[in-house]
Amino acid sequence: MTYTRRMVNLKNVTSDGVGTAGLDWPNALEQHASRLEAARDAILQRHASGQDPYLGWIDLPDGEVLGEVQALAAQYAGEFDDLVVLGIGGSSLGGLTVLTALQHPYHNLMRERPALRVHFIDNVDGDVITGLLEVLDPARTLVNVISKSGTTTETMAAYLTCKAWLQQHVGEGYARQIIATTDPQKGILRPLAQREGYATLPVPPNVGGRFSVLSAVGLLPAALGGVDVEALLRGARRANEAFRAGAHDNAILQTALVNWLAGEAGRNILVFMPYSTRLRYLSDWFAQLWAESLGKHKPGGGHTGTTPVKAVGTTDQHSQVQLYREGPSDKLVVFVRVDAPDRDARIPNAEPNEPEMNYLADAPYGRLMNAELVATAHALAQAGQMNYTLSLERIDAEQLGHLLQFLMLQTAVVGELLGINAFDQPGVELGKVLTYALMGRPGFDQQREELRAAGVQVD
Numbered sequence: 001m002t003y004t005r006r007m008v009n010l011k012n013v014t015s016d017g018v019g020t021a022g023l024d025w026p027n028a029l030e031q032h033a034s035r036l037e038a039a040r041d042a043i044l045q046r047h048a049s050g051q052d053p054y055l056g057w058i059d060l061p062d063g064e065v066l067g068e069v070q071a072l073a074a075q076y077a078g079e080f081d082d083l084v085v086l087g088i089g090g091s092s093l094g095g096l097t098v099l100t101a102l103q104h105p106y107h108n109l110m111r112e113r114p115a116l117r118v119h120f121i122d123n124v125d126g127d128v129i130t131g132l133l134e135v136l137d138p139a140r141t142l143v144n145v146i147s148k149s150g151t152t153t154e155t156m157a158a159y160l161t162c163k164a165w166l167q168q169h170v171g172e173g174y175a176r177q178i179i180a181t182t183d184p185q186k187g188i189l190r191p192l193a194q195r196e197g198y199a200t201l202p203v204p205p206n207v208g209g210r211f212s213v214l215s216a217v218g219l220l221p222a223a224l225g226g227v228d229v230e231a232l233l234r235g236a237r238r239a240n241e242a243f244r245a246g247a248h249d250n251a252i253l254q255t256a257l258v259n260w261l262a263g264e265a266g267r268n269i270l271v272f273m274p275y276s277t278r279l280r281y282l283s284d285w286f287a288q289l290w291a292e293s294l295g296k297h298k299p300g301g302g303h304t305g306t307t308p309v310k311a312v313g314t315t316d317q318h319s320q321v322q323l324y325r326e327g328p329s330d331k332l333v334v335f336v337r338v339d340a341p342d343r344d345a346r347i348p349n350a351e352p353n354e355p356e357m358n359y360l361a362d363a364p365y366g367r368l369m370n371a372e373l374v375a376t377a378h379a380l381a382q383a384g385q386m387n388y389t390l391s392l393e394r395i396d397a398e399q400l401g402h403l404l405q406f407l408m409l410q411t412a413v414v415g416e417l418l419g420i421n422a423f424d425q426p427g428v429e430l431g432k433v434l435t436y437a438l439m440g441r442p443g444f445d446q447q448r449e450e451l452r453a454a455g456v457q458v459d
C-alpha cells in the first residue's frame, strides 16, 4: 500500500507525487518528526506494558482466535446457506466492509455459491428484519449475534426476533444455529449464551468495537463468507511492522500528521472517498472509527475532532464534489485508489457512427476509474482544497487487512497528538442509557425521572 499527497495547490507537487503547499512539506514533517515518533512510542509502550485497557487491537493480527474461528466456520460450512449477523457499529461495520470488498460483487445472486450469503442487521427496522426472515430458510440459516458489551438494545431486539423465529421453525435444535460473539465476562449475552448452549467467541476486553474488525467480530462472518482470513491478518501484521519505521519512512505517521495539521488549520471536515464500489462500506467503517475516537472533550477545555463524511467515487463526484471544490476550504479529502481491478473489464468498441465516443473504445474500466480520481484530486488541489490518496495495488484480503490496521494505527496516533483518549465513547453511552430509561428497562428509573423533569414525554 502506498500513498501520495496532493495538498493545497499544484505548485509544489514534486516528482514523486507528493504535494507540499499549504503544509510546507517536507518541512512540516521535519518539524514534527520527533513528535510523531514520540506519539507512536507512547502507544507502543503502553501496549507493551500489558496494562493498557484499550490497546488489545494491536495484537489481533497475531491471530490468537484464528483457529477457533476457522474450526467453527469449517463445522458449519456446507450445512447452511445464510448467515444473519446481528450487531451495530463496530460489531457490524468491519465484517460488512470486509465481505463487501472481498466476496464476488453479486455473491448473493450467484446460483452456485462458494460460501454463505451474509446479511447484516444493524438497525431496529422491523420491516427489514422480518422482511429478511420472510425469505430465508430457517433450517439453513445461522445467526451470529455480536455485542462487545452484551447489552446493546438494537442487537438484543434483533436477537430476540431471530431466536423466536428459529424456535418456531426448527424447534429444539435452534441453539445450534446461534453463535454469540461477546465479552468473556461482562454483559447479558455471555451468561445467556452459556445457559442456552450457544457456541461462543470472545471479544477481548481490551478491544473496543470500532477496533474489533480483526477479532472474532469480523473474522467469523468473513470466514463463513469465504474470505481468506489468514491473509487479512497477514496484511495487518505488515501494517504493524511498518508502524515501527522512522517518521520519514512511515506513511501511518505522515498521514496522521497531515490529518492533525489539517484539523489544527481549521479544516474541520474529513471526506473519506474510496474510488471503488467494493470499498463503499470502508467509508462507513472509517467514519465510526474516526468520529468515536477523535470527537472528544479536550482535557483542558474545548473540543477535538474533524467530522468524517462518507463518500464513494466516482458516484459522489456527481453529488458532492461541487461543494468540495468551490465550497469553503474547511476539508481534507482522502481518496483511496485501487491500482488494478480483479477483472480486465473493458468498455467495448464505441459506436462506429459516434467518433466522439471513441476515446472510450477498449478502455479498461480501471483506467477510467483512476483517471476520474486523478482528475478530481487535481481539480481540488487547483482550487486550494487539500487532499491525499491512499493506494492499494488491488483489493485482496492482504491489502485490505493492511489498510484496516493502517487506518486504526493512524487514528490512534492522531488521538495521541490531540492529547485525548481515542478509545472510549462516553458521548454515545449517554444515548444508550437514556434509551433504556425511555423503554422502561429496570434500573433506569432515575434517568426516566430526569427526562420527565426535562419535559420529555416518557410514557
Ligand SMILES: O=P(O)(O)OC[C@H]1O[C@](O)(CO)[C@@H](O)[C@@H]1O
Residues within 6 Å of the ligand: 088, 089, 090, 091, 146, 147, 148, 149, 150, 151, 152, 155, 208, 209, 210, 292, 425, 428, 429, 432
Ligand atoms: O458491541 P456493542 O457493545 O453492542 O456496541 C456496539 C456499538 O455501540 C457503540 O458503543 C456506540 O453506541 C460503539 O462503540 C459500538 O461499536
